[in-house]
Every structure is written in structure tokens, then in C-alpha cells.
Amino acid sequence: MNLKLRVWRQRSAAEKGKMVTYQVTDVSPDMSFLEMLDVLNEQLILDGEDPVSFDHDCREGICGSCGVMINGRAHGNGLFDDHPQTTTCQLHMRSFKDGDTIDIEPWRATAFPVIKDLAVDRSALDRIIQSGGYISAPTGTAPEAHSILVAKKDSDAAFDAATCIGCGACVAACPNASSMLFTSSKVVHLGLMPQGQPERNDRVVNMIHQQDLEGFGGCTNIGECSASCPKGISMENISRLNHDLLGALRAGARPKS
Amino acid sequence: MTVTHSGQRRTPKAAKTSSVFKKVVMAVSGIILVLYLIAHMVGNLKLFAGAETFNGYSEWIRRIGEPAVPGQTVLWIIRVVLLAAVVAHIWAAISLWRQAKRARPQQYVARKQVAQSYASRTMRWGGVILGLFVVYHLLDLTFGVANPAGHDATPYDRAIAGFSNPIVVGVYVVALLALGFHLRHGVWSATQTLGQSNKTRERTVNAFATVFAVVLTAGFLIPPLSVLVGIIE
Structure with missing residues (x-):
């Protein structure tokens, strides 16, 4: 052809x-x-x-x-x-x-400057991960599977969120150039797991703070992100992030700047 | 666990102005305005009950709370709360609009949207139309300065005089349709923003948003159209 x-x-x-x-x-x-x-x-x-x-x-x-x-x-x-x-x-x-x-x-967003032609710099997403996309629980040898129980629906939802590959399509598709679907999937996949609880409040406030600092837009719940996501990540993660953020702010968590 | 120190209790500027916090301000102020709209719509339908009932209702609004509090106290509390909600709603909208503009200065040459609805696409400019309409609406029926019957006429006479004019009714119809679309996306978006949506609820929330927007818009459209076609005289 x-x-x-x-x-x-x-x-x-x-x-x-x-x-x-x-x-x-x-x-x-x-x-x-x-x-x-x-x-x-x-x-x-x-x-x-x-x-x-x-x-x-x-x-x-x-x-x-x-x-x-x-x-x-x-x-x-x-x-x-x-x-x-x-x-x-x-x-x-x-x-x-x-x-x-x-x-x-190329993906077009202030936070994704063009390097050359179709290649853009997506390290803004890495910095959002750095600001809170981690757990402090010791990893290494896998624990006995029954030692920490996780409800089936939570592990399913966490796994669905964890399928995000950080490609940036959500930002590219969003009319506001918001990275909300990306950030929410990272917040949710750790936030639903027992191992993610110690940092849960700090995680959400710091990751949203970093997202704003990087120059992404705000979410207006339009849904172009989810319709463009290669992993089909659901808008429900955005709602979960918002829920976590409100809880974290009430509990007094503040972004470290 | 996050320990709150006394010095931390005031929300620092960064958290206060986070994009999600602004969306929460938008959602909460929107809910206040929607609650008022429901009462407003129900009140309007009293036009069908005749001049005496409608003017009496209008008079009652000024007397709510009497004799416990002086006349118009409750009315003014409502007005102040509404004004605060409108200011907060517009502040959050403008601030997020500007953030979105800054987030993508270079537009796509080719662009195709598949998920967005007419309602979600027109939130911002629809909101501007609604803001301008509210100013006109207050001048028309609250202050009476833009009303053919004038300020000294009774509320019922002002409504009849205004809505007998097809151009006035046309303006109301356009603004109310804009309101319907604004509510259709707003109800869904507020549910998401306040963290109350999920995969199973998503369909219900969207269906409710559509039904709610249609019912409220229809409720508001019926009185002016009824006056125009002569059902109410």
C-alpha cells in the first residue's frame, strides 16, 4: 500500500x-x-x-x-x-x-517539551513518581502469600491501575493536557495495598503538588484520557485519587516543597 | 500515619491552590447553586397558581424566619451565600482555565475527540453565557430595571410583561439550554471531584446527571413558554 x-x-x-x-x-x-x-x-x-x-x-x-x-x-x-x-x-x-x-x-504539552520531531521529554512523569510513587516497606524476599490478606476487589482494582505504562497518552489526549489519569493510577495502585498505607496521605498530596509544578492542566472529567489509554485505565481511579486527597488534607497532610 | 503539628493546620498556599482543591471548590460551590436552582424552579411553577399566590410567595420569601429574626434576614443570608458561591465558582473556573491554557500552548494540527460530549466541551463558554445571563436576569426580574413593566410592578406582572416578549423568552431559552448542558456535565464532574464515583456507579451517576439536567431545564422553561403562548395571562 x-x-x-x-x-x-x-x-x-x-x-x-x-x-x-x-x-x-x-x-x-x-x-x-x-x-x-x-x-x-x-x-x-x-x-x-x-x-x-x-x-x-x-x-x-x-x-x-x-x-x-x-x-x-x-x-x-x-x-x-x-x-x-x-x-x-x-x-x-x-x-x-x-x-x-x-x-x-508528537504529544503536545508544556510538561512534555519536544526533544526532536516526534520524541518528547516525559521525565515530568518520572518526577511525579519520585514525589510519592513508592512504598517504604522492605521488599526483597517475597513474604508468605497468606501473611497479609488483600480483598479480591482491592487487588483487582490495584492491578488494573498498575497496568499503567506511563506512555503519556492521557496527557496528549486531554483537552487540558492534564496527567490526572497517570497520577491517579499510581496513587491508586499503591493506595489499595496494605504495603502502601504508611505513605498514603503524603503520597497523594505530594504527587498532585508535583503534577501542578510540572505545568500539567487540571482534570475536568471529560474522559478523553481513558478513551486513549492503551491499557484502558478507568476514570474511577481519578475519583479515588480525589477521595484520597480530600481525606489526606483533612488529616493534615501537606505537600513538602 | 500523618502527624499534624499545630503549625501545619493552616493549609499552606500550595495545597490550597492545587488543581484538585480548586476542583473541590468548584464542586461544592456548584452544589450550593444547584440546591438553590431546585428551590427557584419549584417557586417559578407557582406562576400557574395565579397572581395572588405568586405575589404572596414572593412576599413570603422576604418574611422567612420572622418573627424570630427581622424581615429579610434569611433572604440576605441566602443572597450572601449565593454570591460567595458564584464568586468561588468563577474564581476556580478562571484559574483552572488559565492553567489548562498554559499546559498546552501549541495546539495539534489534527485533532479528533471521541469521549467528550457537547456538554463537557462547552463547560467554560457555557459558563460565561450563564454568568452574563444571570446579570441580565437580575436586572430584568429582581431589580426590574430591564423589565417592560418596571420596578414598581408586582413580581407576577413583571414576569408576564417580560415573558410576553418573544425576544426575552428567546434569551431565556438559550440560557436555560446552556444551563442544562452545564448541569449535565457538572453533576457528573462534581461526583468525580468529590471522590464519590466508581466503575459500578459511573452509569448511574451519568444517567442521573442527564435526567436531573432535563427535569430542571424543563421546569425552568415551562413558565416563560406558557406565558408566551398565553396559557398564563
Whole structure:
């Protein structure tokens, strides 16, 4: 199949970027979206041009490295009815038609400055984790499974939240560029576990404080995040975070600044 | 366990102004305004009971609490609480709107939304319309300066005079539809913000928000439209 790509090209954070049109030919429907970009890059290198930068690592949909806006949707999620929500690397060219025009842009948010082309700096998410996404319980040898009991519904909900791979699609999709779905999944997956209780109050106030410091927007409960999340993380986590935050503020927890 | 020291009890500026705290201010002030709207809507329906009942009801609002407290005391308490709620609601909205603007200065070239509703997309500008409408509405029916029957007419006569004009009714219809959409997303969003939603409740909360918005909007629309078509004279 032959495609027309309109790709965001930006040499560095300091320079202005623009959409540049490329033609790619002989794309196999079995290729992944990233393999199609590899084909484009080989072509660009042969032509003596600068290849398009994009982040990727496992190409198995589990690491959270890849992620671009495809036709205005994060990872292309929501464009195809017959396609489950997943990451860019797990989107295959069979979802597109011969002759399609595809717009490819980086995640856009103040907190995610463009490094080059489609690659953005997502270390703001790492700093949110650093501010509270940890437990102080000693880890190491796994304890006897029955020594600490966890209710089935709590362990299920915690596991669902823990599937977040931190790709940043929620921020990219949010009309407010809020990282609320990311932060809430981190707050909830530890907050529902017994091991996460000692820091529970401090965790939520510090992580929200850090999220605001990083320049993310506020949540308006629109739901574009959940509809774009490759792991389908639910909006209920946001409600749980809000509940935890109110409890923490009442208990006197304050962000350390 | 978090130990609270006396020096920590006052919320520091950072926590007070966190985006989630602003959303809580938005939700709580919104709930106060919604409770008032329910009473307001029910009161409006008394237009159907005739001039005497409606004017009597209007007079009663000024006398609530008498003789325990002087006349208009309760009315003024309600007014002050409403004004505080409106100011808090607008402050939180503007502050979060600006934060969202700063969070994405560079817009997407191609953008496709799949989850957002018309209601959630129009919260901010719909809110601006509602704010302007409230100013007009107070000038029209509370102060009477923008009312064809004038300030000295009885509340019933002012309502009839205003709503006999199709343009006035048109303004009310537009504003009330904006209110309906604002409530549709607001009720759901407030439930989320106050941490009261979850996967199982989500459908119920959204269904309730829709029904509530429709009932309240319809309740507000019926009196002006009834005056316009001559059911109330």
C-alpha cells in the first residue's frame, strides 16, 4: 500500500516545527506503525535527509516508550472500531487503506517539551513518581502469600491501575493536557495495598503538588484520557485519587516543597 | 500515619491552590447553586397558581424566619451565600482555565475527540453565557430595571410583561439550554471531584446527571413558554 504521511518535523525544542509531507510506497499491511516509520526513515537516509526521530523500545505494547498522535488520536486509539486500545507499536498498517493520508504529531504539552520531531521529554512523569510513587516497606524476599490478606476487589482494582505504562497518552489526549489519569493510577495502585498505607496521605498530596509544578492542566472529567489509554485505565481511579486527597488534607497532610 | 503539628493546620498556599482543591471548590460551590436552582424552579411553577399566590410567595420569601429574626434576614443570608458561591465558582473556573491554557500552548494540527460530549466541551463558554445571563436576569426580574413593566410592578406582572416578549423568552431559552448542558456535565464532574464515583456507579451517576439536567431545564422553561403562548395571562 502507498501512503501520504504528514509528519511533524522540529529540529529541537528551541526551534519552531512544521508538518512535512512524505510519500511512502510498498508498505505491507502486516507492518506495525513503527515499522512503517522505519521504512520512511530508510528512504530519508538514502535520500541524504534527516530521519524522523521517535521513541520506541520493546515494540510489544508493554514498555510505554512509543506514542505519537495519529490522525489526532493518541496511539490512534479511537480511530478504528475493530481495533483494541493499544500502543502505537501494536497498531498495524492493515488498519489503514491504500492511499490514506496520515497525520503524525508528537504529544503536545508544556510538561512534555519536544526533544526532536516526534520524541518528547516525559521525565515530568518520572518526577511525579519520585514525589510519592513508592512504598517504604522492605521488599526483597517475597513474604508468605497468606501473611497479609488483600480483598479480591482491592487487588483487582490495584492491578488494573498498575497496568499503567506511563506512555503519556492521557496527557496528549486531554483537552487540558492534564496527567490526572497517570497520577491517579499510581496513587491508586499503591493506595489499595496494605504495603502502601504508611505513605498514603503524603503520597497523594505530594504527587498532585508535583503534577501542578510540572505545568500539567487540571482534570475536568471529560474522559478523553481513558478513551486513549492503551491499557484502558478507568476514570474511577481519578475519583479515588480525589477521595484520597480530600481525606489526606483533612488529616493534615501537606505537600513538602 | 500523618502527624499534624499545630503549625501545619493552616493549609499552606500550595495545597490550597492545587488543581484538585480548586476542583473541590468548584464542586461544592456548584452544589450550593444547584440546591438553590431546585428551590427557584419549584417557586417559578407557582406562576400557574395565579397572581395572588405568586405575589404572596414572593412576599413570603422576604418574611422567612420572622418573627424570630427581622424581615429579610434569611433572604440576605441566602443572597450572601449565593454570591460567595458564584464568586468561588468563577474564581476556580478562571484559574483552572488559565492553567489548562498554559499546559498546552501549541495546539495539534489534527485533532479528533471521541469521549467528550457537547456538554463537557462547552463547560467554560457555557459558563460565561450563564454568568452574563444571570446579570441580565437580575436586572430584568429582581431589580426590574430591564423589565417592560418596571420596578414598581408586582413580581407576577413583571414576569408576564417580560415573558410576553418573544425576544426575552428567546434569551431565556438559550440560557436555560446552556444551563442544562452545564448541569449535565457538572453533576457528573462534581461526583468525580468529590471522590464519590466508581466503575459500578459511573452509569448511574451519568444517567442521573442527564435526567436531573432535563427535569430542571424543563421546569425552568415551562413558565416563560406558557406565558408566551398565553396559557398564563
